[in-house]
Amino acid sequence: MMVNCCGLLTASKEPVPLKSIEVEVEVRDHVATVVSTLNYENKEDKPIEAVFVFPLPGDAAVCHFSAKIGQKEIVAEVKEKQKAREEYDDALSSGQQAFLLEESEQSPDIFSLSVGSLPPGESASISLEYVTELAVQADDGLRFCLPAVLNPRYQPQGSEAASVQVTSVPASLVPYNLSFSVRVSSPRPVSKVESSCSLDPLQYLNTEQTQATVKLAAGHKFDRDVELLIYYKDAHQPTAVVEAGQASAKPGTLMGDPVVMLSLYPEFPQAVMSSVAPCGEFVLLLDRSGSMSGACMESAKDTLLLLLKSLPMGCYFNIYSFGSSHEHIFPKSVEYSQETMEEALKKVGEMTANLGGTEILRPLKDIYSQPCIPNQPRQLFVFTDGEVGNTKEVINLVKRNSGSHRCFSFGIGEGASSALINGLAKEGGGHAQFITGTDRMQPKVMQSLRFALQPAVADISVKWDVPKGVAVTVLSPPITALFQGQRSLIYAQLTVKSHLISRIFRAAEGCVTVKYSLAGHPSKSQLNFSLKPAEDTGLTVHRLAARTLIRSLEMEETRRTRQQNEGVKKKVVEHSVQSGVSSVFTAFIAVNKGTGKAIQGPLVRRNVPTGLRECALFDDNMSYYNSADDCEDIHGFSYGECEEAYDGITVIRPAQPPRDPFLQLVSLQKASGCWERDPALAAALGKTSEEVENTKPSGVNQEVWATFLALIWLHGSKMEAQDEWELLAMKAASWLRAQNAPYATECVEAGNALLGFNVQKDALGL
Missing domain, CATH: 2.60.40 (Immunoglobulin-like)
Incomplete structure (x- = not known):
């Protein structure tokens, strides 16, 4: 409530x-x-x-x-x-x-x-x-x-x-x-x-x-x-910052010793990345609480359309949605095919933000109760505006199940809880994204899908090589996820025997090596760094390191007995008081x-009042209802019934723009990656069915011609949105290659002439 x-x-x-x-x-x-x-x-x-x-x-x-x-x-x-x-x-x-x-x-x-x-x-x-x-x-x-x-x-x-x-x-x-x-x-x-x-x-x-x-x-x-x-x-450069300890603090303590902060950007071998067969079980979890109504919900549905069209053949998927209760499209994850994709899209099209409050714990438990599918790594995508009060409970549940899946989270709209969105991704070994203001959700979600299609990195280990006399205490939790080009942060305390400090930190160097297995191939990333403390950092690195350590201990506290908890709590208080964090x-x-x-x-x-976003309900006394649950608690009827059931309620809903040709084109793609010749496709391309038919090179299959036209249109008019359609275009190009079509050059020339573009055949990935 x-x-x-x-x-x-x-x-x-x-x-x-x-x-x-x-x-x-x-x-x-x-x-x-x-x-x-x-x-x-x-x-x-x-x-x-x-x-x-x-x-x-x-x-x-x-x-x-x-x-x-x-x-x-x-x-x-x-x-x-x-x-x-x-x-x-x-x-x-x-x-x-x-x-x-x-x-x-x-x-x-x-x-x-x-x-x-x-x-x-x-x-x-x-x-x-x-x-x-x-x-x-x-x-x-x-x-x-x-x-x-x-x-x-x-x-x-x-x-x-x-x-x-x-x-x-x-x-x-x-x-x-x-x-x-x-x-x-x-x-x-x-x-x-x-x-x-x-x-x-x-x-x-x-x-x-x-x-x-x-x-x-x-x-x-x-x-x-x-x-x-x-x-x-050049943002992807690994860096290391060594910060001197606090002069007034006792050596050997977190604040008294130097602390190093490492930023690592692993680069995966291209040969390994391109050789991995795409597969996986993709579970999409959508927030349908009252606060997601209007533009948030429509954007989420458009995003699910893009996601479903971009999934690889041979994978498995399911879609859950939640509010005060939760629903699923299939009793368990199903193999991705034209039939299952169409059924899912039909159900997505009917979805509204009508499920009440934001109760995310139960659908997560339901998902985790389903057995994983062999050789299909589970990838969980969570879309929510993050208005939950039991944040720590939710994050702990994801952490307990972190060995069975990766979690990619998306915070939608103003005021999305950063603790929830970042916590889901961090504990679930995935990646977090925030969608605010006029941001389009689609490019961010498709980037996360690209991460999800990367092979899971296993057997991650970190090795330190530092001068004799220096002891390294790692303050960060173990790294559980690595993605191509994405930053990983490590904090460590460097304890040195007092008589060695000036000699060691004047000119010495350290080295950290992160080793891991990528699709069965052993790989590593390495960073050499100077132990000489940086100037003018204050105690920033120490405080961030203390916060990292405190957060780890707090998470530990939720999984122990009462007696053990007292010991953890004592440690947290000690570090907090000592560091001032x-x-x-x-x-x-x-x-x-x-x-x-x-x-x-x-x-x-x-x-003192705090701001709320305005996509909501006001009664004639200017009382504010942020979600369906507010309405139900106060008046006893649901969000969708407000207008009819209560004279003084005004429902504020932004006008919905007409569907753009891009999404119309995407909606017509088949699960295999191809398009069929269809009046709706011609309309999305801005042409008549007769124009499409009359310009088709002779002997060319209708599906091949329609697929060439769709690809040419995407490359010719939507390059600024390439992040959104890149994966489904790759699927289309793969389908064309499998047809062994001998008319590629003629199709590209005829397609350019019809649509008024100058797209090169090589650009289509053929």
Whole structure:
């Protein structure tokens, strides 16, 4: 049930104390340091406690928290969570100002900030700093996302924890504003920075173009996530950064020793890649909860069409969909054929976002209960807007089944949970993608399908070669997945006997070798690196390494006995306090002990609203329903019945554009890869059936001619979308080669003449 009610707070009823947010981001290569400043002001005549629940990237390492009141700055400490809460409560009860920042126990991408005992007329400035790795996207862009939208998370009945209480309003009504600036620096030139939001032009700071700044354009409303894609030239270069330990920390500890961060980009031998026979069991899991309605659902259905047309002959597949309940198209995975493909597409065409809340755990259990098919590696594709409250439960289930499949995840729309989407892919040995704003889902999904068709890498091992006297402690979990050209990160602590430190780290080198088996062929990737610490990195690498270690321990904690858990929890708290990095068992606490007198009057609690995306339902009192479950909980009828059943409900649905010729063409392709001559094909090509028939070279089979025309049209008019149709075009070219058609040259010439293109035969892959 959805227990976090989404009410609209109006300025006349409850003034909102958060006035503005300023964000400064420094990106160094693929790591971002983010400093957010939240400015509060109490304009009421009573002291207040402001509570702000907000999202952060799921793998962020929150490492600094401070509050400034007037000219006085109070820096928070990391303490065990219960102790921090008690200290906060004690401070408030004695009239002192206090600030508490804690991570949600259900999902590591949700934080709550309590600003306690803000007197009438008082202002406070809260500063929050975190570091995060930037994920590599399918097109080699590095993705940075500043989450602005926190969608309510669906909490299934009987789940392990209570839901996070979130006060939310439609994002355009959020009353605070955002200023946002980014500085980028890298050893390689910055080629471009793109965003779903309007940016001022990129400003280069040096002639080498290795440093640049960019800002959000004026007038940005805090109504959606701020997503940046940063592109470097020659992005696939392996790198190593060694960071010196903290001078005040004890040698032999994580913060006292040097730490190395390695970025590896394996390149697989082309001979092996091209020799692998495509096969697999492809299980597609689609979110059909109410929040997926409208454009999200239509885009997902178009994507399933492309996926199904691109699957290789001889593979197996099935499609599951879920909301509060779940469905499947076939009782178990079936062999891919024209008949099964057509049946699946018919069912996909009938799908709507009508299945209620986001209950993803049950369909996953159902999928994992099905036995795997011999010699058909299971590949799971999950499409969701990620509005779940039991994130850790879901990720743990995927991890427990990681030996039987690879999981590719897709976060759809604003506010998709990065903890869920990244966690599914990481624990499932796959790859994660996010689709926001006006992004097309199809190219990202097809890139993941290309990854899924790569052979699974087995027997991965990492060997370190370092000078004598240096001990290596790997802090990252073992690598479970490698993909062609995709980055793998490894963190390791380097412990050295104290009298050897200056000699070893002055000029020595280390080497790391990753060995693995690829389709039965032994392969390896190697990186040599200097042990000399880099300059000006602060403690960024140490904090990211600490976060990696803490996350691994937290995952371990969920699979052990209560007694073992106490030991794991103790380790997490120890590392968290020592490194100053947040965890599920700790919190940041700051108390202003100089306020002196107790505050008069009762403390009023104010929940600061967080933005929601607007594709939803409003009643005549402007109450907000984010999903079918909200409607059912409040009114007792389903999302689809709203308009008819309740006078005051308005359903906001974007107009659906007519289907474009590209998708029409794709929908006509057969499972084998060919097209048949059909009036619908002629229409998609912009021609009449007579024109298609009259230009066919004599003696040419109708299917061969139709397939040539489709391929020529794709190459001639849709090259900008090649990522989307490349796999199905390869299947078509393979089908043509199997026909041994002797008329290829004549067909290409006649097809070009009919369609007005100049596509070369070689370009078609023949």
